[in-house]
Amino acid sequence: MPELPEVEVIARGLDASVTGRTVESVTVPGLTRLSEPEETLVPKVLGRSIVRAWRRAKVLLMELDNGSTLAFHLKMTGRVVHGPARAAEKHDRILFHLDDGSLLSFADMRKFGYVRCFERGELDCWDFLCKVGPEPLETAPEVLAERVTGRNCAIKALLLNQSVVAGVGNIYADESLFRAGLNPETRGSRVGRKRAVLLFTELQAVLRQAIDENGSSISDYVNAHGNAGAFQNSFNVYGRKGQACNQCGGQLRAVTVAGRTSTFCPKCQRRR
């Protein structure tokens, strides 16, 4: 699934290509279980034009000209792509036909994702966004560090917890822990202030680099124009269990933390 960098890249691409376009018609091959029902969703969108697209946490947002906002959560395999008109494909869940003849599609193979439309003012009351923590690229590392030091959970679990910091998923948690030399199982309470500041400084660097490289494509992710990202070629640890550490040459290992596979270097990321 798209984490913060992937959703950011999609949002920027959409903001550049669909802003000003009007939704002329909508076809619904079959919405996902967590989506808003077609009967209420479609009337809110029909005839509206798109004002802007942006991101908060891992949620893709598109504001419409009546003040309502479309919200997409892509979860593991969701895609939102803008391109030329085409016939519906197997995993398409909803298709927005725009006034220039182009198509905005939401597809999701595993159906975990969803799309909902919030009317003016409702977005600010959405429980999900209200609970989400600060944006890691808009918050000082020193401030973020305070949110993990002193807590008894594993540092990896804290990074994945969206109320601690927004937008971090399994890839960027593992990559930032490696860069900071922190073992994923280390408790927040055992991470010193200085090391915690380093962790969030490295998290910012890794997120910025991933955005610059158009995100990470493992199998499903593509940007708003259907293109794969390149940051997967820069992974130090994610998905590299058994391979050699880029820093010390030792063999990378994997453990399960917070229910997720966590790949790390036992030499460069010692437990403390």
Place this chain on the structure above:
DNA sequence: CCAAGCACCTGACGGC
């Protein structure tokens, strides 16, 4: 309060 486990889905891949 916290952590662990599982549920939600489909598809790809490896082993037999």
Place this chain on the structure above:
DNA sequence: TGCCGTCAGGTGCTTG
């Protein structure tokens, strides 16, 4: 070839 188990970028609910 096919069947079975395992795993996958996330979140939310239940259980202990």
